[in-house]
Amino acid sequence: MKELLAETAERAACYVAAIGNRKVVPGVEDVARLESLGGALPEDSCDPAEILALLDEVGSPATVATTGGRYFGFVIGGVLPAALAANWLAGTWDQNACMRVMSPVAAKAEDIVREWTLGLLGLPASSAVGFVTCTTMANFSGLAAARSALLQRCGWNVEEDGLFGAPPIRVVVGQEVHVSVLKALSMVGLGRSRVTTVPADSQGRMRADALPPLDEHTLVCIQAGNVNTGAFDPAKEICARARDAGAWVHVDGAFGLWGALSPLYAPLLEGVNLADSWAIDCHKWMNVPQDSGLVVVREPEHLRRALSAGNAAYLTQSAEREPWQYTPDSSRRARGIELWAAMRSLGRSGLRKMIERNCRQARLFADRLRAAGFAILNDVVLNQVLVSFGSPEETRRVIAAIQADGTCWCGGTQWQGHTAMRISVSSWATTDDDVERSVAAMIRIAKSDKK
Ligand SMILES: Cc1ncc(COP(=O)(O)O)c(C=O)c1O
Numbered sequence: 001m002k003e004l005l006a007e008t009a010e011r012a013a014c015y016v017a018a019i020g021n022r023k024v025v026p027g028v029e030d031v032a033r034l035e036s037l038g039g040a041l042p043e044d045s046c047d048p049a050e051i052l053a054l055l056d057e058v059g060s061p062a063t064v065a066t067t068g069g070r071y072f073g074f075v076i077g078g079v080l081p082a083a084l085a086a087n088w089l090a091g092t093w094d095q096n097a098c099m100r101v102m103s104p105v106a107a108k109a110e111d112i113v114r115e116w117t118l119g120l121l122g123l124p125a126s127s128a129v130g131f132v133t134c135t136t137m138a139n140f141s142g143l144a145a146a147r148s149a150l151l152q153r154c155g156w157n158v159e160e161d162g163l164f165g166a167p168p169i170r171v172v173v174g175q176e177v178h179v180s181v182l183k184a185l186s187m188v189g190l191g192r193s194r195v196t197t198v199p200a201d202s203q204g205r206m207r208a209d210a211l212p213p214l215d216e217h218t219l220v221c222i223q224a225g226n227v228n229t230g231a232f233d234p235a236k237e238i239c240a241r242a243r244d245a246g247a248w249v250h251v252d253g254a255f256g257l258w259g260a261l262s263p264l265y266a267p268l269l270e271g272v273n274l275a276d277s278w279a280i281d282c283h284k285w286m287n288v289p290q291d292s293g294l295v296v297v298r299e300p301e302h303l304r305r306a307l308s309a310g311n312a313a314y315l316t317q318s319a320e321r322e323p324w325q326y327t328p329d330s331s332r333r334a335r336g337i338e339l340w341a342a343m344r345s346l347g348r349s350g351l352r353k354m355i356e357r358n359c360r361q362a363r364l365f366a367d368r369l370r371a372a373g374f375a376i377l378n379d380v381v382l383n384q385v386l387v388s389f390g391s392p393e394e395t396r397r398v399i400a401a402i403q404a405d406g407t408c409w410c411g412g413t414q415w416q417g418h419t420a421m422r423i424s425v426s427s428w429a430t431t432d433d434d435v436e437r438s439v440a441a442m443i444r445i446a447k448s449d450k451k
Contacts (some may be wrong), residue, residue, distance in 0.1 A: 023406025069434035070408035077287040078427035082345030106334035128300030130326030138279030139184035141295035144306040174206030203231035216246030225256015230382030236271025249275035392419035408438035
């Protein structure tokens with residue numbers, strides 16, 4: 001075992017050392033070689049070292065270099081060194097984070113990260129926090145709590161009696177609602193199409209002046225950080241209206257909520273802490289390994305009621321916080337440990353600097369591209385940039401050529417009728433040199449073979 005782990009460490013270190021010098025995407029031949037991992041399942045066992053070698057030799061070249069500094073697709077973070085190290089050690093421990101009795105260390109890490117996160121983001125200190133896989137599941141969990149609370153007010157117990165025959169809940173979303181909120185609405189039985197949609201402004205912000213009348217049976221889903229523009233819905237106005245009416249506000253704050261870490265961006269989030277539930281991502285801007293999100297609910301009882309499983313004689317319940325009472329799943333890996341390591345290693349000022357650096361780098365991208373004559377389609381308020389290289393066909397050509405070139409990676413989108421390339425700067429590993437190299441490649445490609 002010791003030799004195997006040492007060999008793993010050696011191979012992983014080589015991967016990390018090479019990441020900055022390779023193309024961001026694998027070659028066609030690298031992807032084709034993945035076939036050699038398949039075939040018929042061997043009848044006999046083999047040495048784990050052979051498995052490791054095969055996985056590294058075939059698998060590593062077929063990865064996308066999201067842990068390098070020049071991946072700007074979707075919204076994807078890298079992995080901080082302390083978080084990766086903690087992930088390895090916690091993987092070795094193989095803890096089940098379901099119940100405190102199964103893993104005191106996993107439960108304690110969650111307790112600490114819960115407290116640190118609420119403090120960092122300025123959310124109510126007594127809120128419940130569940131450690132989930134992603135923002136989609138955090139949205140699902142927050143909306144399940146909202147559904148439970150709103151129906152309880154009408155005397156309906158949705159956990160016991162389900163939704164058939166339940167009083168209706170009105171759901172309000174912005175025109176630029178993220179698709180994961182609609183998916184979560186569909187999964188909690190509220191439906192993705194029976195929503196009232198509020199128009200958005202040119203940056204994608206929900207127009208507070210266009211909100212419909214709200215009441216105590218209304219769920220309002222707002223957004224902190226638009227996936228295309230980075231813009232924030234006006235939380236202060238919306239939450240004030242919702243509070244007066246007794247409505248529930250859920251915030252999809254996947255990456256944007258982390259903006260609260262910096263006094264430069266916190267004003268964009270004014271009033272967001274007045275909401276009732278929040279969905280946050282950790283594998284994006286918190287730069288922990290993939291598969292990490294948080295749901296936060298102001299009044300813990302609603303999340304508990306929505307997600308706790310009930311009793312079984314063999315399951316134990318301590319007087320302390322029991323992790324599985326706040327998540328849709330029961331058995332799961334101890335992802336709180338990586339979060340603890342990420343936060344503990346950077347500290348408050350390190351976390352703030354990471355956020356501020358990425359936002360500054362987003363502005364650097366925008367400035368360079370604008371100076372080269374290309375149109376920036378959004379106000380660069382956070383870490384997201386939208387750029388057009390001309391006609392839709394030309395923008396698509398440039399995106400495809402940038403992806404094939406491999407210096408960096410960016411995806412495309414449609415923004416209010418325009419075809420655009422998205423640049424999302426979300427990795428601790430991105431240096432200013434990475435930005436300059438990437439922008440130079442973008443400009444070279446956009447100016448070559450121009451149709
Ligand atoms: C605003 C917003 N909400 C939700 C999500 C979905 O996040 P996840 O993939 O972690 O479920 C994203 C992903 O980029 C996002 O930007």
